[in-house]
Structures are given as structure tokens and as C-alpha cells.
Amino acid sequence: MRKISYEQAASEALLEEFRRDEKTVHLSTDIPPDLREEFGEARIRQTPISESSFVGAAIGLAGSGFRPVVNVRMATFGFVAMDQFVNQAAKITYMFGGQTKFPIVYRMVVGASKSFAAQHSISPYSMYLNVPGLKIILPTTPYDMKGLMKTAIRDNNPVISFEHMALGQMEGEVPEDEYTIPFGRAVVRQEGTDVTVVALAKMVHEALALVEDMKQEGISLEVIDPRTLAPLDRETIKVSVAKTGRLVVVDEACITGSVAAEIMAIVVEDTNIFRYLKSSPKRVGGLDVPIPYSPPMEQYALPDKEKIKAAIRETLT
């Protein structure tokens, strides 16, 4: 099968969906050249650096029958438009009693690892997850990016796509034929028997990279990628934990108030699953500091293979 990058997969998804539905509109400060060339400047609209206005304009477009895709770029810029995300986009369907649909996709780059420092590095999904009314996807491979993005554009609700900064150039197999990936379906990236590792975003790849190492130590890992956080596939995680009896949740977001904490809570508060636990679950997350600039400090603040391995070993002691 052909291989394309994570970023190319997103572009393909957009191109195909924009051809499929003429109500799609793109808003961004940086214009995607392929879309602009094919669909023109009215529909592929360049915006000033004015996050509140274009995040909110997408809501007005959606409420008027359009299907906007907004590229916010860095997730840190999204905070400028928090009123529009939280008070407006998330609540508007509900507040108005479901009388109309608001199909919107907001794309944001998350993560750290590139010495972009604190105001260009963050993984804020738990903040958005705490606001009912937003769907959240977290694509980790080119295949998933394309399939989830297409589903997101067709969804009739505000969807936030959190895309990790380190994955843009990553290549992977993507079929030429049309496909979509439903929300709320996790994928077991590696089957195993001893420890369930639920990993998010870039950490999926970190976890998969140590499967062999752990095998050398006689530990069989089952690695789960939830792929979407809202809705979250609780079932796949629970079934896995019932099998392995051990859980490690890995994400680079700051550990306090994290999605990792939520996933752990879902597992331990389920009496049926709790009784299968052989040891206390562990979280491996970012330290509770803003992301520092200098490489040694940045690396220290983020989870890495050694930290994940240590947590896995702990669940077995």
C-alpha cells in the first residue's frame, strides 16, 4: 500500500470532503494552497490573526447551513477564543434545545518536544473534555487522521481535532479507496497479556516502541489507542484491563486533572473491572510545569520510554 504523511492524510481528507459537500468552508490564517486552488478564495477563506472572530464565525456559518473547518494552528492560540469554544460552540446546540445543528471542525496542534516553549506547547484535551458538547479526536497515524477527519467533517457537531506536533511528517499506509473511521472506537495497537497500556497522541508510538524491550523482560504489553476522547471507547479499555489486571495510562499532558486521570477513574470505579486489578494503576504524564524551552528541561518535563517502563514494572511488583 502507498505511504503518505500524517499531514498529507489530513489534506487528502479535506480535499475529498470539500469535493463531496459544497457547504464546506475553510477558515485559517495560513491558506492551504491545494484547497485554495481548487475551491477559490471565497470558500477557502484567509482570516486575520483574530481567533475569537473566526472560531465564532464558524458557529454562525454552521448555524446557517454551512460546514466549516477551522485551522486554529497551535492549541495555545485557541485559548484566545475560549469564550467561543466553551460558552458558544459547546453549549449552543443544547441551550437552544437541539433545534439546529452546528457541524464544525476545529484543528489544533498539541504536544511539546520541539523547544517551542510554554506558549507554543500544550496538550489541553482535558480542559475541553470537561465541557460537554464538544467531540474530541486525537489521530495518531496517517490512516487514522484521514478516516477520523472525514468523519469529523461529516459529523453534525463541533469536533476538535488535536494533532500532535511531532507526527506531522510521520508516514504510514493509507489506502487510495474511500474510508471513514467511526468515533468512539479505540484500536488495540498491540495485543498482550500482562499490562494494559492506554496511550494518547504521540505516546502511542512511545509505548509501541518499547513492546520488544518489555518482552525481553518477560512482560507482554497490550497497547490501546483510544483515537477519540469524546466519545471515549470505555469498553475496549475495560475489557483489556479485565484480561491483564494491570493498567498504565500514558500521556504528555500535565498529570494533574488529566485525561489519564479520567481513564483511570473509569476503570477503577467500575466494580466489575476493579476486582480484576492485580496492582494499583499508574499514570505517566507530563510534570506539572509549563513546558520549558531548553532541551534538557523540556525532555525532563515529558514522559519518555524509561518513565513508561518504570511505571509498567511497578505494576508488576
Place this chain on the structure above:
Amino acid sequence: MNITSKEFLNLYRVMLTIRRFEERVVIDYHSGAIPGIVHSYIGQEAVATGVCTNLRLDDRIISNHRGHGHCIAKGADLNRMMAEIYGRKTGYCKGKGGSMHIADFNIGMLGANGIVAGGLPIAGGAALAAQLEEGDKVVVVFFGDGATNEGEFHEVLNLASIWKLPLIFACENNGYGVNTTVKYATGLEHISERATGGYGIPGFVIDGNDVIAVYETTKKAVAEVRAGGGPVFLEFITYRWRGHFEAPGMPDLRPVEEIEVWKKKCPLLRFEKMLLESDIVAKQTLEDINTQVMQQIEDAVSYALSSPLPAPEDALEDVFSS
């Protein structure tokens, strides 16, 4: 002035409906029948009336926390409005929104908004939608003077200007953002100067208590915006008779004398006087309209009272669309 007697009567009926509706809401709020908080539109009726009577059904408006008047003037159903304010299942939003979040997408009422200036970016998007549709719909966004110090206001003025959006900014300058005076909060004589000077958008200052002035100015603005002339900014000078919102213990720090002066400038009485003195209508006609409107309000309250409350678990519905 080239207004037909039919238009005059329509303006009167709409303005009176808003006044009577709001009077009843205030009474029913203080009697404990209505939960939450309500922001009374009494005193500002001429603005919503004079603006919305110039709009077509397919034109869109975005409103704010003080939004009952805009809904009524755009043609919303009084029964469903009252039921929503009463928190009933038959309300516009099935009781999920209440006074501050009434919407009726079928009549182009894209929702009232509880966040000051929060509706402005949404209006920008609705106006962009109108532009992309290549028809001649216009969008009107209503906001108060208080909203004009928010960043969202400035971002959307800029967006509307660079994209030449078919958007009418309807600023209701009632002199106060909660209890803070415009004079204190705004560094200009007129808020519309922000639109003209800052963003190259034509701005006009209008007596917001003169429904004819509101109607005629908006008529011109709508025609220009419809023709593709880009956004227009209308600043209506008006006053709210009541405090920022109805709530026990909410202090109204405005001078009593000032409130009295503005009550004497009542937009409804002023219009009524004009209609009678110019012999445009007979007193009896106005009295008949009043009787009909009172009946409609009474019916709306009966409808609300006879409607069921939502089931508690209805709270779980409508978080997402299917």
C-alpha cells in the same frame, strides 16, 4: 417620511407587544413564577421594533441577554417564548435555555446570548454565510454599549470591514453596562466613532426612543447592505427603565432623577402621541390593539402555565445533534 398607515400600525403593535410582554414577565418574575434572572427590555422597545420590521423572514438576527424584544420583533411565537421563560417543555428550547437563550432558527432568530459580545463573532459567521449564499440576506446583531469594550466586538468589526460582510451592527447605547456609565467605560463621545474611525464602517447615531427615526435609518441601512455595500453601524441612544436585571438585592445605582427624565421620553407614549396628533389613527384603533395584545400575553401565560415542566432526565438530551 413615507410610511403607510399599515406600517405605522404594525410598528405600534410590535412595540406595544414588547412592552406588555416585558411588564408581565417582570410581574411574574417577582411573584416567583419565573425562575432564574430576566433582563427587562422596557424603555428600549423602539430599537428592536424599528430595526426588525425592516427585515425579511430569511434575514437573520443575533440577540443578547436583553433579548425578548428582538425575538418578538422578528416574529417569534409569544406562547413558546413565555413557555421557555417559565422553564416549560413546550418552550423554544424545551426549557434548556430560558430568558437569555431564546432562539427560533425558522424565523432567522439565531439565538440570544448570555455572554456580553459573545454573539458578535457568531453574527460575523452568519453574515459570511449570507455572503457565500450569494443572495441578498442581511444579518443584524444587537448588543449593548457594554459589549463594545470587549475584544470580540473589535475583532468582528474588523472582519466585517475587510470582508464587506452584509452585517448591521445594532448598538443599543442605554448609557450603562450594568451600573458602569458609558462615559466612564468608553473614551469617545459616541461609540459609533469606533466603527467609523477604527474600521472604516459607516456609523450613525440615532435617537433610539424615536421609532420612526429607528425605522427610517434602518431602512436605508438595510437597503445599502442588501445591495452589497458592506457593514453599517447604528448606534441607538436609549435607556432601560429597570435595573440591569430583575433580581432581589440587585442594586440599581443610577440616579432616580435620571430614570424619571427618561421615563418621560417613553418611546411608546411618544409614538402614540404622534399617531394621534397627526390623525394617522383613531384612539379606538390603538385601544383595540392594546386589548388584542393583552389577550395574546394572557394566552401566552396560560399556555406556559398549562405546559408540563421538563422531566429531570430530559437534561440528558440535546448535548449533541444526531
